[in-house]
Amino acid sequence: MPPDVATPVVDAAKAAADKAAADATLAAFNAEMSASLKAAMEKPSPIVGTILQPNKFHFKKDELGVKRPTVELALPVPTVETVTSMLADEKQRNYLLSVLADQVYLQARQQIGNEQNPVNKQDELDLSKLTMEFIASIPPSERRGGGISKETWTDFFKDYTEVMPSVTGKNKEQVENAGKLFVARLQPVKTQKKILAFLQSQLALWFTNTQAGEDFAEVYEFLTGKIEDFLKRDEAELLQNL
Numbered sequence: 001m002p003p004d005v006a007t008p009v010v011d012a013a014k015a016a017a018d019k020a021a022a023d024a025t026l027a028a029f030n031a032e033m034s035a036s037l038k039a040a041m042e043k044p045s046p047i048v049g050t051i052l053q054p055n056k057f058h059f060k061k062d063e064l065g066v067k068r069p070t071v072e073l074a075l076p077v078p079t080v081e082t083v084t085s086m087l088a089d090e091k092q093r094n095y096l097l098s099v100l101a102d103q104v105y106l107q108a109r110q111q112i113g114n115e116q117n118p119v120n121k122q123d124e125l126d127l128s129k130l131t132m133e134f135i136a137s138i139p140p141s142e143r144r145g146g147g148i149s150k151e152t153w154t155d156f157f158k159d160y161t162e163v164m165p166s167v168t169g170k171n172k173e174q175v176e177n178a179g180k181l182f183v184a185r186l187q188p189v190k191t192q193k194k195i196l197a198f199l200q201s202q203l204a205l206w207f208t209n210t211q212a213g214e215d216f217a218e219v220y221e222f223l224t225g226k227i228e229d230f231l232k233r234d235e236a237e238l239l240q241n242l
Contacts, residue, residue, distance in 0.1 A: 029069055040074040049082035058217040070214055104130050107138075139229040148218055153183050156219045159212050164202070167209045178202055182223055190230045200227045 037054060045052045052074040059068040078086070086092035107130055112119045119125050128134060135143075157179045164175040178199060181189055189195040207213050207220050 026069055033072060037072055037074055045076045047076040049085070050076035050078050053077045056217070058214060060215050067214060070217065100132065103135055107135055139225065148222060152216070152219060156216045157183050159210055159216065160206055163206055163210050167205060168202070182219075186223070186226050186230065193231060196227050196230055200224070203227070 041052055041054065043052075054072055055075050057071045057073070059070070061067040083096070086096055108119075108125065111125060111129070160179045160182065161172070161175050164170065164178070165172060168175070181195075181199060182203070186196065186199070189199070203220065203223055210216070213220065
């Protein structure tokens with residue numbers, strides 16, 4: 001067989017073998033991690049006054065394109081009784097107040113960074129959205145979304161618009177229109193259930209086909225939760241009027 005024919009075949013076979021080996025290694029890692037997490041969750045927290053909750057830690061690719069696998073660990077989270085008792089200790093009380101202050105800052109930051117209506121002066125700041133009552137009412141997925149950088153949203157949009165045309169058969173403009181709604185945190189269609197359901201299916205399709213799912217896991221989880229929140233909120237509002 002001529003060298004120019006044999007070489008691509010050998011390269012393809014090697015690439016397939018390398019991928020299979022990498023997949024097997026990742027599968028073994030995930031199995032070991034899951035078993036370790038399950039064992040931990042079956043036991044009470046070793047720290048008094050806390051309960052164990054599973055949390056995922058996602059990583060991005062480094063300069064060489066290598067990405068550390070997602071890690072899921074059980075973390076000790078304080079109980080309500082523990083939080084109450086912390087108020088009696090000055091250092092712990094001050095820490096709790098600083099954590100709450102950070103949340104107020106993050107919510108103010110979102111108002112200041114709003115591209116459509118940025119806040120530049122004190123009287124433009126909506127203080128009603130900085131109360132503990134309001135912040136606590138924000139769906140968890142929306143609060144998490146506030147921590148996703150603009151660069152990550154830009155990279156997600158690029159990946160989404162590259163993956164979806166071949167997967168769905170839709171043209172570039174159609175795919176970009178959906179991508180823009182995702183980047184806008186679905187705000188333009190938050191009350192339109194049919195569109196939300198369609199976008200929900202498109203998001204799932206993208207996540208199934210993209211090679212960068214782990215890189216955008218936070219975006220996927222945020223958007224998935226956001227859609228679910230909007231759908232539930234719409235139903236809850238309807239029930240209140242019945």
